[in-house]
Amino acid sequence: MTPAEIAAELERLHPAGFAWALACCRRDREEALDVLQTSYLKVLDNKAKFAGRSSFKTFLFGVIRRTASEARRRNALRRLFLGDWARLRGEPASEAPQPQERLALLAALARLSRRQRHLLELVFSMGMTVQEAAETLGISVGSARVHYDRGKRQLARHLGAREPVHD
Numbered sequence: 001m002t003p004a005e006i007a008a009e010l011e012r013l014h015p016a017g018f019a020w021a022l023a024c025c026r027r028d029r030e031e032a033l034d035v036l037q038t039s040y041l042k043v044l045d046n047k048a049k050f051a052g053r054s055s056f057k058t059f060l061f062g063v064i065r066r067t068a069s070e071a072r073r074r075n076a077l078r079r080l081f082l083g084d085w086a087r088l089r090g091e092p093a094s095e096a097p098q099p100q101e102r103l104a105l106l107a108a109l110a111r112l113s114r115r116q117r118h119l120l121e122l123v124f125s126m127g128m129t130v131q132e133a134a135e136t137l138g139i140s141v142g143s144a145r146v147h148y149d150r151g152k153r154q155l156a157r158h159l160g161a162r163e164p165v166h167d
Contacts, residue, residue, distance in 0.1 A: 021039070021068065024068035112151050113147075
């Protein structure tokens with residue numbers, strides 16, 4: 001399909017695509033709009049390529065479903081990170097870090113070894129699993145798990161936490 005044909009199909013399928021995005025995002029309108037926009041960008045930028053093995057609608061709905069799944073995972077990991085941060089500080093998990101606490105976190109991260117820091121950043125900030133982070137860094141999963149655990153413990157010590165974060 002040409003870019004013009006793809007754009008025309010996206011426009012034609014927009015009402016159905018938005019309804020599907022809503023379903024994939026548990027009826028959260030704002031999240032569905034973000035997911036739909038990201039999905040369209042993936043298709044228009046050719047990051048998600050239509051190979052013609054199915055209808056364009058089937059292809060688009062698959063892109064929307066995967067994008068919604070990625071968004072849920074990223075949001076869950078972000079909430080997990082904020083919960084871990086709160087536990088490190090001995091606070092209720094519902095409290096997000098304030099700007100000065102973020103600076104303290106960045107300073108504590110800077111004190112970690114490069115490998116520990118990279119693992120924690122990939123897992124918490126980039127939404128990767130420990131296995132994905134290991135692959136990204138070119139190390140074994142076992143080594144990654146050790147550095148991840150040690151990094152969390154060191155981070156807790158640097159932040160003066162009562163006890164380290166546990167998975």
